[in-house]
Amino acid sequence: MRAIRRFTVRTVLPPRLAGLAELVMNLRWSWHPPTLELFAAIDPLVWRAVRGDPVRLLGEVPPSRLAELAADEGFLRRLDHALEDLHAYLTGDRWYQTTAVDGPRAVAYFSPEYGITSVLPQYSGGLGILAGDHLKTASDLGIPLIGVGLLYRRGYFNQSLSRDGWQQERYPPIDPYGLPLELLTEADGSPVSIAIQLPEQRTLQARVWQARVGRVPLLLLDSDVEGNAPAERDVTDRLYGGGTDHRFRQELLLGVGGVRAVRAFCRITGHPEPEVYHMNEGHAGFLALERISELMQDAGLSFDEALEVVRASTVFTTHTPVPAGIDRFPRDLIERHLVAETDGPARDGLHILPADRVLALGAEAYPGGDPGVFNMAVLGLRVASRANGVSTLHGAVSRHMFAGLWPNFDPDDVPITSVTNGVHVPTWLAGEMRTLLETELAGPAGVDGAGEGIRWADAERLDDVRLWQVRNALRARLVVEARARLRESWRTRGATDSEMQWIDDALDPQVLTIGFARRVPSYKRLTLMLRNPERLRALLLHPRHPVQIVIAGKAHPADDAGKRLIQEVVKFADDPEVRHRIVFLPDYDMALAQLLIAGADVWLNNPLRPLEACGTSGMKAALNGVLNLSIRDGWWDEWFDGNNGWAIPSADGLPDDRRDDLEAHALYDIIESQVAPRFYDRGSDGLPTRWLEMIRHAIASLGPKVAATRMLREYLDRLYTPAACAHRAVTADDFAGARHLAAWKARILQAWPGVRVEHVAASGLADALEYGTRVPVRAVVALGGLDPSDVDVQVVYGRVDENDELVTPRSASLRPTDARDGLFGYEGEIVLDRTGPFGYSVRVLPRDTLLGVSAELGLVALPPPRESITSGDLR
Structure with missing residues (x-):
């Protein structure tokens, strides 16, 4: 007979074993061997039968065994030591607290999936495993990070094979009460509720589950709640399931609902508000719209001013090397969710956003783009001042793939850098290998729980x-x-x-x-x-x-x-x-x-x-x-x-x-x-x-190189800390920086058609020059009414290919020297620091101290083709 309702009955632990619940509810156990060994000691046969799931373990161990353990002094000492170690891990200073300078108060990390442990099946592949390793490593290093995702009630799927080898899928229901999760609740104990208004007078509601990933809270939104219509309850049913509308609402909940969940979490717990928002792929791109809406409502900023705040503090990581791997939604689907219904419920914050401006953020406005779609990766790149691929080669591929967004720039100048992924060493290092490396390669201070302290170079002498x-x-x-x-x-x-x-x-x-x-x-x-x-x-x-x-x-x-x-x-x-x-x-x-x-x-x-x-x-x-x-x-x-x-x-x-x-x-x-x-x-x-x-x-x-501690430090140094500093700069003094930057960009965009490189000259050029020669360069530029402080006039030089295209060139700013009849002179020099075919050119870029990257506006003025001079074969 089929049960009419499913629920979880939790174990009541003897008082002396109450600390086991605390250990189970913090997922640090998934990468902490002593805690795993403690769980295994409770009942080795049951531990193997439940495949390393400590929640199930405590539910299946007979009360008699728990009573026995409660009187076992040896086990209790191990339990007490494990609790003391966890408390020290959670409260003590770690690398970030003792080393980081100007780092963010907090980072909000958004991902559609997380691979923390197989016990919490909320991942499908590499993207989720990377996200899990990112959170674990942030915890080990002490980086103040908040993870945000969705709780899929049927996860990805369990795979089996038919007789003829065809893949078959099963979606066993996931009961969050049977997982190491806890509801985020208000002070009165009521669950936090997130609500997003949908078209046709519908509302998408979600509650928030929290997983404790060491020191890092992971907030997972769950739409399977009373009050939702069946379609809305199913929004978080399966990872990467359903059609276009279903996927869109998942991403709406992740981005918009995720920001609202972070706000509730920080309000309730006193956790610092994030200064940096990191989108792990474009699935979470709608977080930018929610933040713009917040700033317009709460700080009185215009759309453009709010966008500058969001852009300064957002990091976007792209993982796909092909356009087909990017989420693209029909424009009318976006528009329907931005336009408030006059006879519907109270306006959602999204409804104050100008639909045309939002649609422009995701528009494929480049050759070969589809004007009928809203591209989530394009959105990510337009709302983030810092973007990266996940390997050096992928960074180069991404710059070429998205070069259409910066049509006047060479692909090498497209503002997408790379941070090569890494892996969480304690999770993926087998016990036997860990023992060998820690025994043979430990530095003077030993090896910590993050695998830090292994002298990798000494592996040559294993x-x-x-x-x-x-x-x-x-x-x-x-x-x-x-x-x-x-x-x-x-x-x-x-x-x-x-x-x-x-x-x-x-x-x-x-x-x-x-x-x-x-x-x-x-x-x-x-x-x-x-x-x-x-x-x-x-x-x-x-x-x-x-x-x-x-x-x-x-x-x-x-x-x-x-x-x-x-x-x-x-x-x-x-x-x-x-x-x-x-x-x-x-x-x-x-x-x-x-x-x-x-x-x-x-x-x-x-x-x-x-x-x-x-x-x-x-x-x-x-x-x-x-x-x-x-x-x-x-x-x-x-x-x-x-x-x-x-x-x-x-x-x-x-x-x-x-x-x-x-x-x-x-x-x-x-x-x-x-x-x-x-x-x-x-x-x-x-x-x-x-x-x-x-x-x-x-x-x-x-x-x-492969250790995720290297990866996180790169993110911190090259992306998180610069984004936090930029956020502080544009929000200081009642957002004076954001107001200035928005007005400055408007002025630049209006004047730029009048910016021209009128003339370029270099002294002493010949068909062949000696290595090390310094060549004076002069450029005459029309600024179209802009001030010289608004631009950076650069000489760009280096090796050229057979088509006279500069290959991995260098650049140097020219200094202003004179002005006459609305034209401005700039001078400098280039050093012939490479042998072989050599060339140079001049370009004009917008410049402001608050601008994230010089290519951000996609504006550049270049000389007419006839002014481009190549110096020939240099010897």
């Missing part, structure tokens, strides 16, 4: 015997767990016990193991390894150098093409001849990821270059002594050094089939001629000396 023991143990654990998951999968597919006997011998803990685990969009090329099935079969069954492959990944429920790729892999892996050497493990989640990235010997990544924005799974593998075998895309493009793994040559630019053939052939060749022989090349002591040498170098060269 002991071969101990390192190989760790690697063997991690591979063996993967084999054991893979067999268990494989058996579970085959049972789900309808196999009988007699059909599953082969699983006892599936995989081999002594065989070279390649891991491949990804979401399954087409560009990640799950099936590239199957391009030549016979070649792959020969690698798997090689008599002296066999290879085994463990694969995992989920396709989006609506992506039938991705599901076909999975089915193709499963069909190959079902072949009795090779199924002991290649397996597909369904239901890829954080727990499985932790097994794979530690237990594999080689991590394979073969995306279509340059469509992998970063790809952090290989970083996690590298921490554990797993060698990367990858196309030079994302992070691997900048950190591969020729000795810390292998690079698959890419054939980008060729037709798809030809490219796939060449890259698959290269993949097979590298495995056959380099990877496998090195793994099996053993000395008289049985150790693969050259393989271990490569592991040591990979750990030494990559460890300090």
Whole structure:
């Protein structure tokens, strides 16, 4: 009989064990081994059965066992120590409190998904895992950050396979009362309620759940509340589910509702209000509209003045390298939500915004853009003065992809920088490897809970015997767990016990193991390894150098093409001849990821270059002594050094089939001629000396780079702190800076058509000049009524290509010298600091001390083509 209502009955702990509840409710346990060990000690069998979920653990341990533990002095001492350690972690000064200068009072970090732990299934892939690592690392460093997201009542999905290998999805309901969450409540105990007015006199309401991620609060909005109509209750039903209207309302709730949730949280708890707002992709772009509305209502600012405040304090991170990956909504959908109904309920704050100005923020007003859509990435770039990609290569790709927003600038001048992603070391470092590194590589002050203090460079001297023991143990654990998951999968597919006997011998803990685990969009090329099935079969069954492959990944429920790729892999892996050497493990989640990235010997990544924005799974593998075998895309493009793994040559630019053939052939060749022989090349002591040498170098060269502490410090230094300082500058003295900047921009935009470079001259030019020569430059500029202080006249110089285009040029400001008849003279010099073809030009940019970046307005005045002078071959 089906129950008519579902609810959670929580455990009543003995008073002496009450501290367990506090430990469970702070997700720091998910990356704190001593607390995890404490939970496991409560009941090891139950702990394994609940797959490391401490809430379920406490619900399933019998009262008799709890009573026993309440009288166990040894356990109680461990409990007390864990509580003391947590309190010290939460209240003591950390890196930020003792080091940061001028840093933000608080940062609000918005993301549609968060991968904190598999116990809290609110993630689908890399974007969410990155967001989880961002929060954990901010906590470890003491950065005052507030996370904001949505609570999906059915998460992403659980994956299984049909008999014929087709992906099947299940959406088990998530009860927030059975998760380490608590409701955000007012002083009287009533839940905080967030409300957004929708068209047709409807209202979207949400309550706010809080997860404690160490020191960082994570606010998750939940629309499954009484008072909402069924359509509104379902807004937070599934991650990345539903059609356009559904996705739009999710993002409206995330952005607009998220800001309102932050306001309520700060009011109730006394937490400092954020000075910086960080959008992790464009999904949260509507937060800018809510903040503009607030400033117009509360501070009396105009739309333009409020926009300057928002722009100064907003950071936007783009993760997609292709336009197709960006959310785009019909313009009329946006407009309907901005126009108040005269006979409807009280106006929402959004309804005071001028619809034409809002629509302009998301308009694809560039060649090839669609005038009928509202682009969320374009919105993010227009409301944030600081934007970044997530690897050096992705930054370059993003500058080219969004160059249409700055039509007068070279792509290299587009104001999108890059901060290469990192990973949270305590989460992704396997216990055995952590013990080895902390024992062998600890600095004088030891290693803290964030993994800080590991002397990565010293990994070059790690002991071969101990390192190989760790690697063997991690591979063996993967084999054991893979067999268990494989058996579970085959049972789900309808196999009988007699059909599953082969699983006892599936995989081999002594065989070279390649891991491949990804979401399954087409560009990640799950099936590239199957391009030549016979070649792959020969690698798997090689008599002296066999290879085994463990694969995992989920396709989006609506992506039938991705599901076909999975089915193709499963069909190959079902072949009795090779199924002991290649397996597909369904239901890829954080727990499985932790097994794979530690237990594999080689991590394979073969995306279509340059469509992998970063790809952090290989970083996690590298921490554990797993060698990367990858196309030079994302992070691997900048950190591969020729000795810390292998690079698959890419054939980008060729037709798809030809490219796939060449890259698959290269993949097979590298495995056959380099990877496998090195793994099996053993000395008289049985150790693969050259393989271990490569592991040591990979750990030494990559460890300090892939750590998310490096990433967060870069965000702080290059984005958060400048944004906080800019926010203070435009809000000081009753927003005097914002008022000035808005008026100044209006004046600049009006006068700019009259700004011209009238003449450029350089003294002493010849077809060939000597290296180090200083060349005087003079420019005459018309300013169209602007003051010289409003502009920056620059000489831009450097190497040129065969088309006389400047390549990675330098720039220097020219000094004003004279004025006559409305024309202004500027002078300076260039230093011929490079040999070879050389050239220069002059440009005029707007300038103001409060301007975030000189390209912000998209305005630049250049000389007429006839004035561009190239100095020829310099010697």
